[in-house]
Amino acid sequence: MKKWLFLGIALYSTQLAAFPRANPVPGGIAVLPVAPLSDKLPIVQYAGKRVTVVPQGDQWQALIGLPLDAEPGTQRLLVSGKPLEFEIKNKQYRTQRIRITDPNKVTPDEESSERIVRELNIQKQVRSRFSATTQPDLNFIRPVPGRDTGSFGLRRIINELPRNPHSGMDIAAPTGTPVKATAAGRVIHVGDFFFSGNSVYVDHGSGVISLYAHLSQTRVKPGDTLLQGDVLGEVGRTGRATGPHLHWSIYLNGEAVDPALLL
Ligand SMILES: [Zn+2]
Incomplete structure (x- = not known):
């Protein structure tokens, strides 16, 4: 166990710069110490879903993805079955x-509406995947060069009709620009969706999932193992x-969070 603790600290020192920024607002990430670092990974749940838990310092830290439609105020987490309260601030x-x-x-x-409902169910399942065996590498890179559009969370009015808030970061780039895996992981879904077009989902472990959408072409298939920076497709407008x-x-416990918090 002593040896393991040492390993945890070594991991921490290499990942220090890569740790997500806490921002406990709707669409943000709450970071909460949930247990002293030991060889036993605590099981943490939020709104019925498993939460990502990673070592930092001498603690296990929970990284809770907060839904864009979350109500500010007191929220409840379950740590190995015991309640732990935290606050969501307004944004x-x-x-x-x-x-x-x-x-x-x-x-x-x-016809399209039926397709959308079918696809929503698939996407919900894919985004909520939790692979407990792999610790995520949180040292993320931008999948294509370009500036952060600051578009995460925007409340969208499309042709004068209110629509769902924007659940990701848009990076403008020419068609055909190679799209790279933000971190190591396994491809869990490749599909052509009504709204997000050609899309690739990558599972980074412990409930950390990334999505790359509107691709002109995909270059991977489910089950492929990717290293950080591996090309998985090309920019498009599908x-x-x-x-x-x-x-x-980026999804944590199935909820879209601001990817900028992980850069
Ligand atoms: Zn977008």
């Missing part, structure tokens, strides 16, 4: 108005997109 995201020329991408017809860009999302 007002800006509103963005977008024009989409394809009306079916704004108010989908019946699905609902106003122009070529990468939509990049």
Whole structure:
């Protein structure tokens, strides 16, 4: 056990710069110490889902993904079955108005609506995957070069109709730009979705999932193991997109969080 503790500290020192920034707001990450670092990984749950737990210093730290529609106030976590309270602070995201020329991408017809419901179920399952065996590498890189558009969480009004808030970071880049895995992981889903177009989901372990959407081409298949920086596809504008860009999302306990907190 002593040896393990030493390993934990060594891990900590190499990952210090890479630890996510805590920002306990809707769409942010709450970081909470949940137990002294020992060889037993605590089981932490939030809203019925397993939460990512990583070593930092002499503590196990829970990284809780907070839903974009979470109510500010006191929230409850279960640590090995025992309740632990924490606070969600308020955050007002800006509103963005977008024009989409394809009306079916704004108010989908019946056939498209059925497809959307089917795809939502698949995506919900994929985003909530929890592989307890792998500790995530949180030393993330930007999947394509380009600036942070600051677009995470924007409340979107598309063709004058209020739509879901933006669940990722958009990075503008020309069609065909190689898209790289933000960290090592395993490809868990490759699909063509109504809204997100050609998409790749990568499982980084312990409930940390990344999504790369609107790709013109995908270059991987489910089960592929990726190293950080491996090319998984190319930038495009498939699905609902106003122009070529990468939509990049990070999910913790199934909830989309601001990817900028992990850079
Ligand atoms: Zn986007």
